[in-house]
Amino acid sequence: MVEPASGAEPADAADDAAEVLDRPLPEGVRRRVVALVSDAFGGLTVADLPAQLRQYARFTPTRRAKFAGTAMAAAVEGDPVFRGRVAEKFREAHTDLAGALESGAPPAAADPLDVAAAAYVLRPAGWVKLVAAAGEEAQRADAERIGEESRRERDRLREELAHVRELQRAGGDQVRAELETARKEAESLQRKLRSALSDVKRGDAALRKINAEIDGIRGDAAARVAAAESETRRLRSRLAEVETALETSRRATREGRSIEDMRLRLLLDTVLDAAAGLRRELALPPVSTRPADTVEAVEPGRMTPKDIAARALSETDPALLDQLLALPQAHLVVDGYNVTKTGYPTMPLEKQRLRLLGGLSMLAAQTGAEMTCVFDGAELAAPVLLAPPRGVRVLFSKAGVTADELIRQLVRAEPPGRPVVVVSTDREVADGVAKAGARPVTSALLLKRLSRVS
Secondary structure: OOOOOOOHHHHHHHHHHHOOOOOOOOHHHHHHHHHHHHHHHHHOOHHHOOHHHHHHOOOOHHHHHHHOHHHHHHHHHHOHHHHHHHHHHHHHHOHHHHHHHHOOOOOOOOOHHHHHHHHHHHOOOOHHHHHHHHHHHHHHHHHHHHHHHHHHHHHHHHHHHHHHHHHHHHHHHHHHHHHHHHHHHHHHHHHHHHHHHHHHHHHHHHHHHHHHHHHHHHHHHHHHHHHHHHHHHHHHHHHHHHHHHHHHHHHHHHHHHHHHHHHHHHHHHHHHHHHHHHHHHHOOOOOOOOHHHHOOOOOOOOOOHHHHHOOOOOOOOHHHHHHHHOOOOOEEEEEHHHHHHHHOOOOOHHHHHHHHHHHHHHHHHHHOOEEEEEEOOOOOOOOOOOOOOOOEEEEEOOOOOOHHHHHHHHHHHOOOOOOEEEEOOOHHHHHHHHHOOOEEEOHHHHHHHHHHHO
């Protein structure tokens, strides 16, 4: 790149101080200046560009002029060094025009905007006048162009106006005749319209009267329908109440009869089994009792009262549970978690249940007694996936009901006289079931008995 001559930048600075534009750069000149700077970018390195223009170095000239026009115009105006580099590139590309401007004799045939843009960048003596003259010339050219266009438009409008006037003169009589005809038709239509409006008003009055009558009829019908529907709803409600009461009465009768029959039959079976058991236990002879048999004495080979006293069992002896379960129609009710948390508290609840139910199933198979195991269901978040073992009824208490209360309900449901054994270490449960006629035993007793089963 050819460097500017020594002392050129101070001279430009002196010229700038001497000559300054007193008005904004004309828009046409500004666009040409931006185009010159954009073209000069291609011959400059990134280091030669001002900092604010380096981001546009890789843009094409068209995109550079579009997106960086304001920034390039500001750099040319405010950065003499950058302007000198752009001027140098312009001299290299346009030697004749640059030389003519610097010699003070711009070409007469050149475009005034190109001359002004080159003078703005090169800053020769008198450049301000060249820029101002270019602006005035551009304004004059615009004014002439606008004046010419205005004249052509005015001539066109005059021709159209003359043509319209001619058409008006030619068609005036026809228009007046048509207008007279249209006026007569309009008067006829107005008369018909007034007659039709009168008919419409009479029809509207008759329609309003009919609508009023219809509304009255509809109101009466709606009131009657509403009354009928209300009476129907009342009768249906009453019928539903009667049917519900009848069904409740029938169900209560059936349930009461069924429960009482079941309790009576179970008690009868208990009495019969007890009688049969007593007959087997006492080994009653088929003959009637003899008077001598009523005399108290000890016969040879028979147990004495001392021997009978020796047969009493401890409360912790598993044989006691065997004797209780050997009673006719015996029912064993187990407080599940009370037993498992006494025997194996460290196991998970699921394994506790499975272990206890497995032992109860084997005990039920050995003794033939009815067995019910009760667990507290208050803490259950979901139904327990459990298949009850054979011979054991498994129950979980409902929400709001404890396992203790469910055990008491089971005991109260049994008929008086049936042997019911309740396994629980809870003192309150034991006392409660004892008052209801059941026989309480401790959890330890059942655990000992189950250890013999396993």
